[in-house]
Amino acid sequence: MSGTTPSISAVIPMHNEAPYVQRCLDAVCAALAALTADFEVVVVDDASNDGTGALVKAYAQHEPRVRCVRNEVNLTLGGTLRNGFNAATKDLVFYTDADLPFDLGLLEKAVRLLRFQEADLVVAYRFTRTEEGVLRTIYSFFYNSLVRVLLKVRVRDINFSFKLFRRAILPDLELKSGGSFIDAELVAKTIHRGYRVIQFGVDYFPRSIGVSKLSSFKVIARILSEFLRLRGETVKRRPRAGGENGA
Numbered sequence: 001m002s003g004t005t006p007s008i009s010a011v012i013p014m015h016n017e018a019p020y021v022q023r024c025l026d027a028v029c030a031a032l033a034a035l036t037a038d039f040e041v042v043v044v045d046d047a048s049n050d051g052t053g054a055l056v057k058a059y060a061q062h063e064p065r066v067r068c069v070r071n072e073v074n075l076t077l078g079g080t081l082r083n084g085f086n087a088a089t090k091d092l093v094f095y096t097d098a099d100l101p102f103d104l105g106l107l108e109k110a111v112r113l114l115r116f117q118e119a120d121l122v123v124a125y126r127f128t129r130t131e132e133g134v135l136r137t138i139y140s141f142f143y144n145s146l147v148r149v150l151l152k153v154r155v156r157d158i159n160f161s162f163k164l165f166r167r168a169i170l171p172d173l174e175l176k177s178g179g180s181f182i183d184a185e186l187v188a189k190t191i192h193r194g195y196r197v198i199q200f201g202v203d204y205f206p207r208s209i210g211v212s213k214l215s216s217f218k219v220i221a222r223i224l225s226e227f228l229r230l231r232g233e234t235v236k237r238r239p240r241a242g243g244e245n246g247a
Contacts, residue, residue: 181222
């Protein structure tokens with residue numbers, strides 16, 4: 001990234017998100033356009049069957065900076081994000097969900113923090129997430145505690161979908177998760193490869209349409225399975241200067 005005007009790729013995974021497509025793309029394009037003219041939006045359609053991909057492609061007819069990458073079979077979050085990251089071409093990569101769970105105006109703050117703090121990854125955490133209900137709040141507390149202890153990272157909200165990072169670090173991370181462990185793998189490998197990670201808090205807007213893809217026991221079981229399988233590789237350290245911090 002050079003100067004004060006970064007180039008940014010926004011990567012947005014979508015599986016059956018038709019009700020959110022127009023609102024999401026309008027908001028993301030507006031937020032990016034306020035920061036830079038050099039941006040792209042990479043939507044990864046994870047084998048949707050509700051017309052999500054068609055809506056994204058129709059949107060791209062009048063906004064060529066929007067692209068749709070299609071998974072012909074459902075890969076879930078990890079495979080979908082890895083495809084999106086591989087398709088990204090700009091200096092910075094911003095990842096979020098289609099339901100936009102925070103104020104996108106905070107992206108400007110994240111870019112500023114990345115530059116001034118000379119960081120490689122900015123991770124947002126939710127000030128509160130009790131709106132999700134008791135069960136998910138308890139599950140998230142224990143999962144984040146497990147990640148902090150076993151992956152040796154001091155990150156408050158590992159799975160929150162607000163992450164901004166320098167694309168140049170991706171080859172060094174060698175991300176492998178196929179499921180929702182991808183968030184923890186991304187953050188932990190960034191830290192243990194010696195890159196600098198910072199955090200800041202945001203207000204959280206819970207999903208208003210549909211059900212979160214992280215709410216099923218099947219998804220939770222897959223996260224734990226990948227956690228155990230990839231833990232050793234994820235915490236493997238490399239000789240670089242860096243670390244983690246808060247903002």
